[in-house]
Amino acid sequence: MKNLIVPASFASLEKIRDYFSRAAGEAGLDEDAVFEVQLAVDEAASNIIDHAYEGECESEIECGYELLKDGLKLNLHDHGKPFDPDVVELPDIISDPTQRKKGGLGLYFMRQMMDEVNFSFSGDGGNDLTMIKRRRL
């Protein structure tokens, strides 16, 4: 399928989820796995808008995917600020949520939902986020 290019706005999230949801179906992932992909890409795109682009703007998020023998490899590309996942603290998931510091939950969800999550800078100066979801055996 063609890549999906959408503006970096929260209104695009539904389109992004639907796009990858179809891709996950094409890759033969089961219903639970499709939901997990939706959550991971929603958090990924939200992080791109909030952090790489520092808020909603006219810039773009480009989505693409590749079917693997055993699942789905998906990619989100942006031209915002580079992102270093190592500086994001692990979220507190133990204490009372009302006492917690905000942040980190999105990245945590992505890593829990997907089998692989990789951030890199691409040649044209943008950021690439690649995630893999494998079919359950």
Added chain:
Amino acid sequence: MEIKTTPMKRCVLVQVIGKLDSSSAPVLSEQLKKITKEGNYRIVLDMSKLEFISSAGLWVLVNTQKACKRFNRGELVFSEVPAKIYSALDLAGFIHYYKLFKTSAEAVGNF
């Protein structure tokens, strides 16, 4: 996302229909703030028709719980939580901190 609010005798029942993401979370946040500002701190959130929740949605629940529990004046509880939403709440470590009810009637009766 659609929000249906029903004032009950001892609490307010709020049904969230659809998807709770970064786009709709501010809308729900405003609606819940309005409810607490009117002096209602006992809230039942009916999740039976909630199809999706992201971390942005989860933080709305946290902020509302903060407002409700302040001065021990009330609490935000959940009812009819679908399995997928339950998984997200569980993964975030929320399950032990919120009362969950099988039905909205039970949740309303709890107050």
